Structures are given as structure tokens and as C-alpha cells.
Amino acid sequence: MTGIGGAPAEDEDPRADLIWGTIPSLVADAAERHAGTEAVVDADVRLTYAQLAGEVDRYARGFVAIGVEAGDRVAVWAPNCAEWMVAALGALRAGAVLVPLNTRFKGAEAAYIVREAGATVLLTVRGFLGVDYPSLLAGEDVGALRRIVLLRGEEGAGGGVGLAAFLGAGAGVAPSVTAARAGTIRPDDIADLIFTSGTTGHPKGAATTHAQSLRTFGTWSSIVGLGAGDRYLVVNPFFHTFGYKAGILACLMAGATVVPEPIFDTTKVMARIEAERISVLPGPPTLYQTLLADPDRGRYDLSTLRLGVTGAAVVPVELVHDMSRELGFSTVLTAYGLTESCGTVTMCRRSDPAAIVAGTSGRAIPGLEVRAVVAGRPVPPGEPGEIVVRGYTVMSGYWGDEAATEAAIDPEGWLHTGDIGVMDGAGNVTITDRVKDMFVVGGFNAYPAEIEAMLRGHEAVAQVAVVGVPDERMGEVGCAYVVPSAAHAGSEDPDALGRAILSWSRDTMANYKVPRGVVLVESLPVNASGKVLKRELRQRHAAGEDHVVTNERSK
Numbered sequence: 001m002t003g004i005g006g007a008p009a010e011d012e013d014p015r016a017d018l019i020w021g022t023i024p025s026l027v028a029d030a031a032e033r034h035a036g037t038e039a040v041v042d043a044d045v046r047l048t049y050a051q052l053a054g055e056v057d058r059y060a061r062g063f064v065a066i067g068v069e070a071g072d073r074v075a076v077w078a079p080n081c082a083e084w085m086v087a088a089l090g091a092l093r094a095g096a097v098l099v100p101l102n103t104r105f106k107g108a109e110a111a112y113i114v115r116e117a118g119a120t121v122l123l124t125v126r127g128f129l130g131v132d133y134p135s136l137l138a139g140e141d142v143g144a145l146r147r148i149v150l151l152r153g154e155e156g157a158g159g160g161v162g163l164a165a166f167l168g169a170g171a172g173v174a175p176s177v178t179a180a181r182a183g184t185i186r187p188d189d190i191a192d193l194i195f196t197s198g199t200t201g202h203p204k205g206a207a208t209t210h211a212q213s214l215r216t217f218g219t220w221s222s223i224v225g226l227g228a229g230d231r232y233l234v235v236n237p238f239f240h241t242f243g244y245k246a247g248i249l250a251c252l253m254a255g256a257t258v259v260p261e262p263i264f265d266t267t268k269v270m271a272r273i274e275a276e277r278i279s280v281l282p283g284p285p286t287l288y289q290t291l292l293a294d295p296d297r298g299r300y301d302l303s304t305l306r307l308g309v310t311g312a313a314v315v316p317v318e319l320v321h322d323m324s325r326e327l328g329f330s331t332v333l334t335a336y337g338l339t340e341s342c343g344t345v346t347m348c349r350r351s352d353p354a355a356i357v358a359g360t361s362g363r364a365i366p367g368l369e370v371r372a373v374v375a376g377r378p379v380p381p382g383e384p385g386e387i388v389v390r391g392y393t394v395m396s397g398y399w400g401d402e403a404a405t406e407a408a409i410d411p412e413g414w415l416h417t418g419d420i421g422v423m424d425g426a427g428n429v430t431i432t433d434r435v436k437d438m439f440v441v442g443g444f445n446a447y448p449a450e451i452e453a454m455l456r457g458h459e460a461v462a463q464v465a466v467v468g469v470p471d472e473r474m475g476e477v478g479c480a481y482v483v484p485s486a487a488h489a490g491s492e493d494p495d496a497l498g499r500a501i502l503s504w505s506r507d508t509m510a511n512y513k514v515p516r517g518v519v520l521v522e523s524l525p526v527n528a529s530g531k532v533l534k535r536e537l538r539q540r541h542a543a544g545e546d547h548v549v550t551n552e553r554s555k
Contacts, residue, residue: 060170078125106510334357395415
């Protein structure tokens with residue numbers, strides 16, 4: 001029995017007849033099953049699945065030529081593009097472990113992850129949004145990094161060998177070498193490290209295996225109904241599980257076409273939907289809200305759209321209806337997951353009514369156990385508790401951090417998500433709060449502890465607490481409550497000081513981490529144990545009790 005797009009019906013054993021084992025074997029299988037189908041389309045690059053397999057091997061031979069050994073970590077710091085996809089799959093074919101980096105990172109943020117992962121090779125670009133990524137690493141401690149390969153852009157200051165030279169070196173490596181490498185990779189080998197921040201303020205690498213990713217996103221693609229012939233505009237960044245695994249890997253399993261989009265620009269996205277006959281467009285709620293609000297939407301033919309998948313924030317039921325009525329989606333689903341669970345825990349199903357899709361994040365995917373617990377004990381339906389998950393999606397652990405792994409995964413194998421949620425009688429989960437105070441900015445997870453640690457690097461900041469506050473366009477944004485240092489306390493122009501902190505933040509951290517407002521205070525509210533009462537700060541902000549300094553004007 002098959003569902004929409006030729007994929008198995010929801011909750012069937014996903015593609016039970018296919019056993020890929022590893023990501024390289026998935027690429028080989030797709031080349032046979034979908035040889036003449038376009039695998040990736042990016043500007044002038046159009047590769048069929050058969051051609052993709054050849055290019056992946058060409059890149060793999062390049063990695064072997066520059067000394068990459070099985071198990072070495074290879075980092076990718078680049079926007080969504082065909083080269084990202086092919087190079088990542090090539091690194092995996094060479095036996096490497098993939099380490100994606102956020103394109104919004106500044107030099108120190110990227111260097112930290114390169115160093116912690118022990119990456120020996122970095123794949124990056126020059127010129128994306130005017131940024132010269134290699135130069136951002138100048139003067140930074142990059143640990144074991146010994147080679148930079150430029151996927152796009154010319155060689156120059158900051159180092160890096162060009163793509164032509166990299167591939168040229170690989171021409172001297174026999175295809176039998178990479179075939180042998182791929183043949184020794186086991187399903188339970190680590191495939192990737194995706195770094196995510198936590199309450200410590202330091203990013204940690206969630207390690208997941210080939211088998212975990214393939215089973216998880218075989219299930220994901222089955223539930224959403226992704227199938228051969230679908231054309232998937234991947235706006236979600238490849239450095240995130242939503243873009244890399246629910247995008248690239250899901251398409252490889254379904255025989256769908258990957259159409260990478262490096263940034264979300266409404267006009268460009270609508271033009272690509274029309275030109276490439278896009279049928280699948282997942283993204284955060286803000287993506288669809290922006291499309292719906294665009295006054296020029298009627299100028300473009302968006303009639304090929306059929307499947308939207310969203311989450312990461314509260315989804316208004318009216319948005320679900322508008323996605324169907326105004327944008328033409330026949331299927332709209334919501335889901336919930338986290339990096340430590342391979343990006344997926346619960347999903348709505350195609351048969352669910354709009355109220356369930358909008359009001360919940362669905363129920364556990366097949367093969368997983370999900371509970372809401374208090375003090376380790378399950379709570380009745382309708383009662384709030386911490387969401388915990390157990391099963392095949394749960395990461396192997398945090399790379400090189402046993403203590404953090406033990407804190408996240410209990411002895412019975414339950415991953416503690418740090419999210420508070422309510423489950424209904426059917427197991428549908430609604431996330432209501434965050435134990436870790438994380439907030440979501442336009443689909444990106446922002447962690448207050450990490451932002452606070454960075455803000456304390458500003459000379460004017462003595463103490464700081466960051467909270468997520470509602471924002472009409474982005475869903476949530478950060479607001480920083482700052483106790484000025486002694487040298488800046490009682491500033492003659494506090495608004496100027498607040499704007500200076502915001503300006504410094506824009507130069508220091510990824511834009512989704514940058515607070516949109518600063519409140520200068522004499523002290524932070526704390527409880528008897530000295531813990532900052534962030535709920536009180538959120539309430540104060542909601543009540544308009546504080547003078548918030550913003551980038552545009554003082555409020």
C-alpha cells in the first residue's frame with residue numbers, strides 16, 4: 001500500500017524492502033533505483049541520481065588524496081548549495097564523520113566547534129552574503145585543523161585550496177580505493193556530529209550513526225508522504241537536521257529532487273517554486289506567514305505545492321487553513337524533535353484534522369517511546385511534565401563529554417529533552433514550556449546560557465539574563481536584562497549604552513542569537529538560592545513595565 005507521492009502509507013514500516021545500512025550504500029542504491037531522475041538542481045548544476053553517485057565518489061577520492069582517514073572529522077561551513085550536498089556525501093563515502101557548521105557563526109563560534117570536534121578538514125566558501133569565511137578564523141585556535149577546501153570562491157588570504165585543485169588531486173586515487181572505504185563503514189559507525197548548545201552555554205556535539213539517521217528519516221519521509229517525482233525546495237539550512245536529514249537524506253531515500261535555497265528571500269523563493277515546479281516546501285511557521293503576506297504572491301504560479309511540514313514554534317490553526325486555502329498545500333503537518341534525537345520525536349499524520357496539526361506536535365513515530373514525566377514518573381494525560389524519549393533516534397552521546405551524556409540520558413535509556421509538554425489521550429504532544437529556557441527565533445534554537453556567556457565578554461556587562469519574548473514576525477526573540485559594570489553604572493546616556501551593547505552583539509554572534517532589546521537594570525530578580533527568576537522577567541516584559549532599548553529606537 002502506498003500513500004501520496006508513492007511513499008508508504010503513514011505508520012507503515014518505512015520502505016521495508018530497502019535495507020541501506022549506511023549513507024554511502026543509500027547513495028549507491030538511489031543511483032540504481034532512480035538513475036535518470038534529477039537528484040539535485042542548483043543554478044546551472046543539474047545532476048541525475050546516476051551522475052550524483054559519480055560526483056560523490058569524485059569528492060571522496062579528493063578526501064583520500066588530502067589524507068582524510070576513516071573516522072576523521074570533516075567540517076562544512078557553507079550555505080545550502082549543490083557542492084555542500086556532494087561534498088558531505090563524499091566525505092561520508094571516504095569514511096569521515098560530518099560536522100556541519102552554522103553559516104551565521106562568527107569566527108570564534110566556528111573555531112570552538114572545529115576545535116572540539118577535532119576536525120582536520122574544513123569545507124567552506126568565500127563571498128556568501130559578502131562573508132569571507134576563512135578569514136574569520138584568522139587568529140583563532142582551530143585545534144587539529146590542517147586543511148581548508150573552498151567549495152566556492154577563489155583562493156586568497158586566510159588560506160584554502162580551490163575546489164578544482166582538490167578534485168584534481170583526487171583524480172590520482174583509484175575508484176577501488178573509495179569503494180573499499182565505503183565497504184568497511186558499518187551501520188553503527190558515527191556518521192555526524194551536530195553541535196547544539198545547552199544550559200552550560202557551551203555547544204556539545206550530538207553523535208548519531210548511519211543507521212539511526214536512515215531509519216529515522218525513512219520513517220519521516222513515509223509519514224509525510226515524500227515520494228519519487230517530488231521536487232523539494234530545501235530552505236532549511238543543511239547545517240541543521242531539518243535541512244540535512246529531513247532534506248538531503250529523505251530525498252535520497254524517496255527519489256525526490258533536492259533544490260537547495262541558500263537564503264529565504266520571498267521573491268526568489270516564489271520564482272523558484274514556479275520555475276522548478278516545487279511540490280515540497282518544509283520550514284518554520286514564519287516562512288509560510290511571510291509568503292502569505294507578500295502582496296506579489298499572485299504574480300507567481302505556486303500551484304505545484306502540495307506538502308508543507310513545520311514546527312519549532314506554536315502554529316496558529318488559521319495558518320494551517322491558509323496554507324491549504326491560499327498556498328494550495330494538500331498536506332500540512334507539524335512535528336517535534338531535537339538534535340539529540342536525530343531531529344525527530346513526534347509527528348502529526350496526514351489523516352489528522354487541522355486542530356491536531358495546529359494544536360499539537362503529533363505523537364511518537366513508530367518504534368519510539370515518549371512520555372511526560374515529573375520526578376521520573378509518568379503523569380496522566382493533560383498534566384504537564386518533562387518530555388522524555390527512548391528508542392532508536394536517541395543519540396549515541398555527546399562527543400567527548402561523558403558527564404553531559406549521563407546528564408541527558410538516564411540509566412534506563414530515556415533522553416531528557418528539557419522541554420515541558422502535555423500529552424493527550426492519543427499521545428499527541430503539545431510543548432508548553434522549556435526547562436532549559438531555550439527560545440526559537442524564526443526556526444533557530446537560541447540558548448540563553450550561551451548568549452549570556454558571550455554578552456559577559458562586553459566590558460559594560462556585569463550581570464545579564466536573556467529571555468525569549470514574543471515577536472510577530474520571528475515568533476520569539478531575545479531580550480537581555482543587563483546590570484552594567486561599575487565603570488558604566490549610572491551612564492549619562494543609558495540608551496546609547498544599550499545600543500552599543502546591541503551593536504557589539506551583532507558583530508560578535510550569529511544574528512539569531514543577537515538580542516533585539518536591552519533593558520538596563522540595577523539588579524536581577526533572584527530566588528533564595530540566587531537563581532535568576534526569568535519567569536518574572538518575561539512577565540515584566542509582557543506587562544510593558546521595562547524601558548527596552550532596541551536597534552531602531554528606545555521604547
